[in-house]
Amino acid sequence: xxxxxxxxxxxxxxxxxxxxxxxxxxxxxxxxxxxxxxxxxxxxxxxxxxxxxxxxxxxxxxxxxxxxxxxxxxxxxxxxxxxxxxxxxxxxxxxxxxxxxxxxxxxxxxxxxxxxxxxxxxxxxxxxxxxxxxxxxxxxxxxxxxxxxxxxxxxxxxxxxxxxxxxxxxxxxxxxxxxxxxxxxxxxxxxxxxxxxxxxxxxxxxxxxxxxxxxxxxxxxxxxxxxxxxxxxxxxxxxxxxxxxxxxxxxxxxxxxxxxxxxxxxxxxxxxxxxxxxxxxxxxxxxxxxxxxxxxxxxxxxxxxxxxxxxxxxxxxxxxxxxxxxxxxxxxxxxxxxxxxxxxxxxxxxxxxxxxxxxxxxxxxxxxxxxxxxxxxxxxxxxxxxxxxxxxxxxxxxxxxxxxxxxxxxxxxxxxxxxxxxxxxxxxxxxxxxxxxxxxxxxxxxxxxxxxxxxxxxxxxxxxxxx
Ligand code: ARG
Numbered sequence: 001x002x003x004x005x006x007x008x009x010x011x012x013x014x015x016x017x018x019x020x021x022x023x024x025x026x027x028x029x030x031x032x033x034x035x036x037x038x039x040x041x042x043x044x045x046x047x048x049x050x051x052x053x054x055x056x057x058x059x060x061x062x063x064x065x066x067x068x069x070x071x072x073x074x075x076x077x078x079x080x081x082x083x084x085x086x087x088x089x090x091x092x093x094x095x096x097x098x099x100x101x102x103x104x105x106x107x108x109x110x111x112x113x114x115x116x117x118x119x120x121x122x123x124x125x126x127x128x129x130x131x132x133x134x135x136x137x138x139x140x141x142x143x144x145x146x147x148x149x150x151x152x153x154x155x156x157x158x159x160x161x162x163x164x165x166x167x168x169x170x171x172x173x174x175x176x177x178x179x180x181x182x183x184x185x186x187x188x189x190x191x192x193x194x195x196x197x198x199x200x201x202x203x204x205x206x207x208x209x210x211x212x213x214x215x216x217x218x219x220x221x222x223x224x225x226x227x228x229x230x231x232x233x234x235x236x237x238x239x240x241x242x243x244x245x246x247x248x249x250x251x252x253x254x255x256x257x258x259x260x261x262x263x264x265x266x267x268x269x270x271x272x273x274x275x276x277x278x279x280x281x282x283x284x285x286x287x288x289x290x291x292x293x294x295x296x297x298x299x300x301x302x303x304x305x306x307x308x309x310x311x312x313x314x315x316x317x318x319x320x321x322x323x324x325x326x327x328x329x330x331x332x333x334x335x336x337x338x339x340x341x342x343x344x345x346x347x348x349x350x351x352x353x354x355x356x357x358x359x360x361x362x363x364x365x366x367x368x369x370x371x372x373x374x375x376x377x378x379x380x381x382x383x384x385x386x387x388x389x390x391x392x393x394x395x396x397x398x399x400x401x402x403x404x405x406x407x408x409x410x411x412x413x414x415x416x417x418x419x420x421x422x423x424x425x426x427x428x429x430x431x432x433x434x435x436x437x438x439x440x441x442x443x444x445x446x447x448x449x450x451x452x453x454x455x456x457x458x459x460x461x462x463x464x465x466x467x
Contacts, residue, residue: 005087005105014081023080024323025088029071030330034120035085035113036068041216042108042196049207051107056100063096064089084323085117086110107208109200111230111318116196118326120217122239125333126188127464132340133181133246134460137174139347141453144170148443148450151428152267152357153366160364163431166357168441171449176249178456183242191235194219198229201317231317233307233325240304240328243336247297250339254290257350261287266356271349289346293339300335303328358428365393367403367426370434374425378417388414 004014040061047057067089070076082088087110093101144167154164194214197204203226210222223229260267270287278284306328310321368389375385389403392414396403403411404426411418424430436442 004081005090019080019083022083022320024084024326025078025080025082027326027330028085028114028117028323029078029088031085031117031121031326032071032089033068034117034124035089036064037120037217038113038116038196039064039089039104041213043104044216045209045213046103046106048212049209051206051208052100052103056103059097059100060093060104063093063101066096067092084110084114086113107199107204107206108196109198109230111200112196112198112226114322115198115230115232116194116217118236118329119191119193119195122191122235122329123188125337126184126191126239129243129333129336129340130181130184130188131464132337132344133177133184134457134464136340136344136347137177137181137453138457138461139344140170140174140177141450141457143167143347143350144174144446144450144453147352147354148447150352150354150357151361151432153360153364154441160360160366162369162435163361163366163428164441165432165443165446166352167450168446171446171453173249173253174453176252177246180242180246180249181460183245184239187235187238187242190238192219192221193235194222195229195232198223198226201227201230227317231314231319231322233311233322236325236329237304237307237311240300240307240332243300243332244297244304246336247300247339250343251294251297253343254294257290258287258294265360267353267360269351269353270346271351274346274349289342293342296335296339300332303332361428363402365396365403367428367431368393370425370431371403371422373434374422375415375417378415380415380417 004010043052043057043060043064046052047054052060067076070092076088076092078088082091090101090104093104147166147170150166151163152166152169153160154162154169194210194217196213197208197210214220214222223232257268257270259265261270270285270289272285274289275285276288278286307325310324314321371392372382372385372389375388376382380388392403392406392411395410395414396406404423408418408420408422411422425434433442433444436445439445
């Protein structure tokens with residue numbers, strides 16, 4: 001189809017198979033708007049530095065805006081011969097701006113151009129993800145507030161351990177997603193560095209003004225070293241690592257929702273609108289949404305490993321290998337934003353089966369630690385109390401009785417430090433309320449955590465809206 005920018009050096013035409021193999025247009029075309037933003041800033045800088053005239057800059061910008069419209073209206077023709085989005089836009093510019101289009105690429109290389117595009121893209125996407133995570137945290141806080149009086153067993157080794165407030169359990173996820181939010185915010189600082197001006201790798205002979213380009217594109221800093229500028233993909237790896245950890249949290253939450261909605265647990269019910277049926281078993285109502293979120297975790301980890309492997313051992317500076325960075329990044333952004341979005345919609349639709357959770361708390365010797373703590377309060381050393389309660393549990397197992405179902409005489413056979421007041425200590429309410437240590441599950445603590453989170457979330461939403 002069209003000529004290549006490097007035709008001058010080549011005697012033969014590129015083989016069609018090579019064109020198809022090296023083309024990335026199907027993937028990187030989604031960067032078009034960022035590419036155009038970068039080119040417009042570049043034009044303005046070239047004019048300011050008197051490398052091109054103001055009129056030339058103006059006609060380049062008008063042409064670039066026309067191309068933006070063509071692409072967004074679906075009226076732009078893409079082809080493998082033009083390799084990538086950068087060459088498509090530059091090539092099309094000739095139609096709109098004539099021969100001045102040949103000046104657009106002055107003092108620039110696709111190497112710094114693509115680095116700029118992906119930074120602009122990830123800056124936008126990080127902000128979108130941060131906003132989504134804040135919304136998700138808000139939903140969690142609302143859910144925790146709504147269910148403040150619900151108790152369920154807390155587990156270790158997936159064995160009933162001690163009772164906790166359901167809200168406390170939810171707020172554990174609030175903490176995880178808060179750390180995720182911070183990770184994306186911190187990553188943003190390193191994404192938000194302007195690489196343009198590094199040119200191919202060594203900088204350029206033109207009197208460019210990189211700080212001006214940066215200010216036009218709202219970058220607080222420019223990159224320091226031209227070779228690093230075109231070969232750094234750390235910020236992508238950090239983004240994928242943050243996304244991977246966030247998916248770890250989603251997959252843990254999803255696993256719990258799957259377990260909890262099973263007939264074995266029956267702690268929750270997902271609404272019909274968020275479940276699917278079986279094509280063969282009429283009775284089934286499946287938790288496909290959390291299952292799929294759990295399953296999608298794998299592809300995000302895969303993207304992180306892809307990028308780490310891609311970058312490992314690459315010599316300085318740009319290498320074509322790096323073109324392979326985009327598909328995993330785009331896929332991760334799509335996957336993560338979809339998971340955040342579906343969770344925000346699904347969580348408020350979960351029906352909590354309070355009765356069933358409370359039933360689960362009443363069995364399984366879940367108050368054994370509290371009985372030991374009772375003995376410690378009466379003066380028995382903890383290790384001794386642990387052994388004493390262990391014997392009581394073993395007795396209870398033999399006689400098919402929970403600790404709180406034993407008579408006072410039976411209990412006193414394990415220690416004469418035990419009195420009538422032990423029964424109160426073994427109730428669920430007491431077990432919850434006595435765990436007052438900071439960060440523990442007492443209602444007072446959890447209410448305070450919810451109140452702090454409410455303030456935190458609304459501050460974050462306000463500051464996002466003000467920026
Ligand atoms: N499509 C390329 C990429 O994504 C753009 C940079 C090409 N640079 C080059 N020297 N061939 O990395």
